[in-house]
Amino acid sequence: MYLRLWLILAALPAAFAQAPKNPFAQDPNAPENGRTVFRIYCEPCHGIHGQGGRGPDLTRGNYSNGTRDEDLYRIVANGIPGTAMNGFGGELGDDNVWRVVSYLRTIATRNTEPMKGNAAAGEKLFRGKGGCANCHIVDGRGGRLGPELSKIGPQHTVAYLREAILEPNKDISSGYSTVTIVKRDGTKITGIERGLDNFSVQLMDSSDNYYSFLKRDLSSIQEESRSLMPNSYGRLFTPAELDDLLAYLVSLGARETKP
Ligand code: HEC
Ligand code: HEC
CATH class of the missing domain: 1.10.760.10 (Cytochrome c-like domain)
Known part of the structure; x- marks a missing residue:
């Protein structure tokens, strides 16, 4: 009894010293790896897309048991006592629990703010x-x-x-940069750049007109750092x-x- 209490106290400073952070937060493959784990261990209760079933919908981004990464880690690793939500830490290991947390983040981007509008x-x-x-x-x-x-x-x-x-x-979303071309006769056209190589440039203007020019027919091609929106x-x-x-x-x- 005393020994156990001592062990818990000894473990505390370490736990506080480094707040658990997702070591895979910057790993672009983590959500996909986490999804594989989710399909095997979590889908039976939370549904194939995390939309809920026997367990709650996990796509809302608002969890009743805490929404920080460390909360999700704790829930998945240790479970929620007294419910069908068991801890998976032992079975999956630390790394895979964090990967599942990364996956949960990608399916929960939908509704992180309560929506007021209609x-x-x-x-x-x-x-x-x-x-x-x-x-x-x-x-x-x-x-x-x-x-x-x-x-x-x-x-x-x-x-x-x-x-x-x-x-x-x-x-500006990638693939939607704005470009202005000036023809030799002085006419200007501004649009979204749809292609550019050594000899030619293609663009589309706000009226969905598509243009293709040979560079030698133009007096200038100007990339612009503003959106056409x-x-x-x-x-x-x-x-x-x-x-x-x-x-x-x-x-x-x-x-x-x-x-
Ligand atoms: C046997 C069914 C079952 C399985 C398997 C299961 N869960 Fe759960 N899960 C539940 C239930 C039931 C709850 C709700 C517990 C409660 O009443 O708070 C829950 C709650 C949760 C919550 C908290 C939701 C909230 O709103 O706070 C998360 C996150 C979660 N589960 C993730 C997972 C992940 C990730 C896995 C797979 C590693 C998994 N669960 C596997 C049944 C399950
Ligand atoms: C004249 C054309 C035009 C109009 C009108 C316009 N947009 Fe856009 N929109 C764009 C272009 C071009 C982009 C891509 C460049 C950028 O990121 O700004 C874009 C980007 C976006 C994006 C980001 C998409 C992404 O995947 O990152 C959203 C969201 C969006 N618009 C919503 C709207 C809404 C809502 C309206 C009306 C209130 C609107 N747009 C009106 C041209 C337009």
Whole structure:
């Protein structure tokens, strides 16, 4: 009895000295490896995509037993006493528990903030006042200048989506850099760069027109560090409208998490 208490106390300073951190936080393969483990050990109760079954839905990003990495580690390693959630630490080992935590993070990006808005109202803004559909395809309809957004919901956090709308120039999605060309006669065309080699350049403008030029026919090609997405949405939308729009984006592709 005394011996056991002593052991626990001796272990404490070490545990506090280094708050457990996910050693695989920067490892791009960790979520995929974690998924393999999840399929074998966790799927029977939490569903193939973590959407829930006998155990709770793990895609919400809000866990009743704690949401920090170290909480998830503790839950998966030690279990939740008195429930069907057993500890898997012994069976899986430290590293695989952390890999599963990495995987849980990727399926839980959907809803880390409670959504205040109304998705149906958000869709109206997307197709109407916002003009978003002029440049983005959702469910097969829309313009092709910007990236397709049909599955955007589970792919990014709400904070990322908010920033993409309010400050499009801050972080330009790869493959969507802006380029301005000037023809020998002085005409200028600005669009998204769709191809560039030693001899030619291809681009698409805001009206979905596709151009290809030989470099020798141009007087200049200028890469620009701004997005072609308008940066005026912070003024166009009220905060409530922005919430509606975000609720709509978060809902896109969310159906995919069901079996
Ligand atoms: C035998 C069924 C079962 C298996 C297998 C299982 N779980 Fe659970 N899990 C549960 C139940 C039931 C709960 C809810 C416990 C409670 O009432 O708090 C739970 C809770 C959790 C929670 C906390 C959810 C929250 O909202 O706080 C996490 C995270 C979790 N499980 C992850 C996993 C992982 C990862 C695995 C595989 C390594 C796994 N579980 C395997 C049944 C299971
Ligand atoms: C004139 C065309 C245009 C309009 C209008 C437009 N966008 Fe965009 N959007 C783009 C382009 C181009 C990009 C890629 C470059 C970038 O990251 O800014 C983009 C990027 C995005 C991204 C980031 C996607 C990712 O995978 O990272 C989101 C989200 C987005 N737009 C949402 C919206 C919403 C919501 C609206 C309406 C309120 C809107 N856009 C209106 C052109 C447009």
